[in-house]
Amino acid sequence: MTSTSTSTSVTSSAHRAVVSAVKSRPRPRSLSERLLTANAWLIFLFFYAPILVLVIFSFNSGRFVSQWEGFSLQWYSRLFQDAAIGLALRNSLIVATVSTVVSTVLATLVAVGMERFSFQGKTAMDSLLYLPIIIPDIAMAVMLILFFVQAGQALGLFGVRFSLGLGTVILAHIAFNVSFVTVTVRARLANFDRSLEEAAHDLYADEWATFRYVTLPLIMPGVLAGALLAFTISLDDFVITFFTSGPGSTTLPLRIYSMVKTGITPELNALSTLLLVASMLLVLASLLLQRKQQ
Amino acid sequence: MSTQATPLRKHERWLLGILVGPSALYLLVLFVIPLLIVLVYSFLTRGTYGQIVWEFTLQNYVRVFDPLYLGILWYSILMAGLNTLLCLLLSYPFAYHLARVGNARTRNVLLTLVMIPFWTNFLIRTYAWRVILGTDGPLNGALMALGVIEEPLSLLFNNGAVIVGLVYGYMPFMVLPLYAAIERIDFSLVEAANDLYANGRAAFLRVVLPLSMPGIVAGSILVFIPSLGTFVTTDLLGGSKTVMIGNLIQSQFLTSRDWPFGSAFSMLLMAAVLGATLFYFRKGGRTL
Numbered sequence: 001m002t003s004t005s006t007s008t009s010v011t012s013s014a015h016r017a018v019v020s021a022v023k024s025r026p027r028p029r030s031l032s033e034r035l036l037t038a039n040a041w042l043i044f045l046f047f048y049a050p051i052l053v054l055v056i057f058s059f060n061s062g063r064f065v066s067q068w069e070g071f072s073l074q075w076y077s078r079l080f081q082d083a084a085i086g087l088a089l090r091n092s093l094i095v096a097t098v099s100t101v102v103s104t105v106l107a108t109l110v111a112v113g114m115e116r117f118s119f120q121g122k123t124a125m126d127s128l129l130y131l132p133i134i135i136p137d138i139a140m141a142v143m144l145i146l147f148f149v150q151a152g153q154a155l156g157l158f159g160v161r162f163s164l165g166l167g168t169v170i171l172a173h174i175a176f177n178v179s180f181v182t183v184t185v186r187a188r189l190a191n192f193d194r195s196l197e198e199a200a201h202d203l204y205a206d207e208w209a210t211f212r213y214v215t216l217p218l219i220m221p222g223v224l225a226g227a228l229l230a231f232t233i234s235l236d237d238f239v240i241t242f243f244t245s246g247p248g249s250t251t252l253p254l255r256i257y258s259m260v261k262t263g264i265t266p267e268l269n270a271l272s273t274l275l276l277v278a279s280m281l282l283v284l285a286s287l288l289l290q291r292k293q294q
Numbered sequence: 295m296s297t298q299a300t301p302l303r304k305h306e307r308w309l310l311g312i313l314v315g316p317s318a319l320y321l322l323v324l325f326v327i328p329l330l331i332v333l334v335y336s337f338l339t340r341g342t343y344g345q346i347v348w349e350f351t352l353q354n355y356v357r358v359f360d361p362l363y364l365g366i367l368w369y370s371i372l373m374a375g376l377n378t379l380l381c382l383l384l385s386y387p388f389a390y391h392l393a394r395v396g397n398a399r400t401r402n403v404l405l406t407l408v409m410i411p412f413w414t415n416f417l418i419r420t421y422a423w424r425v426i427l428g429t430d431g432p433l434n435g436a437l438m439a440l441g442v443i444e445e446p447l448s449l450l451f452n453n454g455a456v457i458v459g460l461v462y463g464y465m466p467f468m469v470l471p472l473y474a475a476i477e478r479i480d481f482s483l484v485e486a487a488n489d490l491y492a493n494g495r496a497a498f499l500r501v502v503l504p505l506s507m508p509g510i511v512a513g514s515i516l517v518f519i520p521s522l523g524t525f526v527t528t529d530l531l532g533g534s535k536t537v538m539i540g541n542l543i544q545s546q547f548l549t550s551r552d553w554p555f556g557s558a559f560s561m562l563l564m565a566a567v568l569g570a571t572l573f574y575f576r577k578g579g580r581t582l
Contacts, residue, residue: 035387036387036390036391037395039387039388039391040388040392043388044407046462047407047408047411047462049426050411050419050423050426051411051414051422053425053432054418054421054422057425064430106317106320109312109313109314109316110313110314110316110317112313113309113314114314117306117309117310117313117314125314125318128318128325128326129317129321131325132325134519134567134568134571135567135568136519136520136522136523136563136564136567137520137523138525138540138544138560139332139523139543139560139563139564139567142332142543142556142557142560143325143328143331143332143560144324144328146328146332146553146557147327147328147331171324172324174320174324175320175321175324175325178320178321182317207305207309232413236415236416238526239526239540243547243548252415256421257417257526260421260424260530261530268421269425272414272415272418272422275414275415275418276414279410279413279414279415280413282413283409283410283413
């Protein structure tokens with residue numbers, strides 16, 4: 001008698017527990033879930049703390065990063081008066097813009113060609129397009145500096161003067177950007193409805209008209225995403241620029257490098273903060289682009 | 295992808311030339327020829343004043359086996375391997391959480407939050423650690439204020455600082471492929487495993503882990519390859535003894551002017567990287 005009553009009370013309490021567990025929306029979280037959440041917070045802290053330190057101390061009136069000496073914008077005003085930074089920024093923007101435009105045009109054409117045709121040597125071309133992404137940038141930098149030196153000597157025989165500078169940096173940046181943009185555009189072309197192009201052909205559109213009015217508009221989000229990627233990579237590149245630049249072609253990363261090397265200056269904190277804001281705007285732009293793509 | 299084997303018509307060949315020709319020509323001149331030049335240089339001799347002497351030699355490759363350079367090679371592989379392992383251990387639970395939490399919208403926001411620091415200039419992200427770990431930096435300041443230490447610790451310019459910088463620099467390369475792999479997993483399989491009396495541990499080891507293997511392989515390759523050739527992190531956070539392949543190559547070109555030896559080391563680095571990539575594709579990896 002007693003045993004049955006306890007067993008029913010056990011089952012009914014178990015039943016109640018199940019019902020309440022199902023009913024209560026934020027179900028009680030297990031220990032492992034709590035640990036995972038805590039871990040995620042720690043990782044985000046690890047990601048953001050270093051950047052936040054730079055942002056906070058860019059507003060510090062003192063020189064040092066160990067103690068807070070009051071709010072000040074003096075490092076920003078110094079930054080804006082720094083002619084070397086201004087020149088480096090100008091060079092960076094020139095290199096990024098020119099290399100992005102050229103590599104985007106080249107990459108869009110080659111992406112369409114690679115996705116549409118099968119031809120002899122296609123596998124070789126495929127590998128050639130992937131290699132600049134795969135090999136380490138220090139190896140690419142070595143390849144390009146040797147090439148530019150050899151090219152300079154060869155051209156010198158014909159009386160053409162040629163030396164390292166903005167031109168060689170731009171040529172180098174196009175060489176790696178073509179690959180990155182091609183991959184992005186090809187991803188867009190891979191799920192592309194070819195029947196639209198065939199329909200344009202049936203309506204007597206020639207190759208150019210089909211490309212201009214059908215293909216290009218459809219792959220445009222991919223092209224823009226690729227261009228944005230190229231622009232970012234170009235602005236960010238240090239190693240290849242370090243090897244292929246000459247006097248007077250210092251870009252922003254090269255300037256940052258020498259600022260770090262010569263000692264930690266609060267000016268660099270201010271510059272970091274501005275660049276962080278700029279890169280956040282770029283992320284936002286790319287997200288809006290993706291949303292449009294969907 | 296269209297793989298029609300029909301020979302191209304005349305106007306199609308023209309079109310192909312216009313589409314593929316310019317990039318092919320550009321990469322031929324600015325990638326293939328430079329690569330061949332490095333290959334040739336790696337067999338040449340360095341003159342007394344750092345000039346190139348056109349004399350064939352295998353000496354540059356033999357020199358790699360000098361204990362000094364073998365040590366640098368081994369140290370680089372060790373550091374890149376340790377970095378890959380730490381990235382994997384830190385990223386797996388993190389990516390697992392990101393892939394399982396909330397709805398699609400929350401997950402996208404969290405992924406963007408992962409990406410934002412990643413989009414900041416690499417030099418600045420490395421410089422930030424130089425600030426934090428400095429003797430007058432906030433970490434030492436906090437530890438002294440808490441009374442944990444009395445004298446500031448020298449946390450910079452050693453292996454530890456380089457590893458922290460490497461993990462910080464390359465972790466997103468691990469998080470993103472892991473996230474992609476884990477998010478694809480059908481978690482009703484885990485429930486099925488539980489119904490078959492697998493405990494949480496067994497279900498994870500037998501179901502989730504094997505299914506996320508493509509992400510583990512992709513992430514490991516994406517972290518290992520660039521960190522093997524790294525130059526900035528060791529240069530800014532390491533000491534005089536922390537020399538990796540990237541620093542060695544850089545100094546051969548920009549300081550000691552031994553271009554043939556630098557070329558030989560570059561060829562070895564490229565061979566190692568291509569080997570790792572081929573291994574990845576053999577294992578059936580598709581996403582890069």
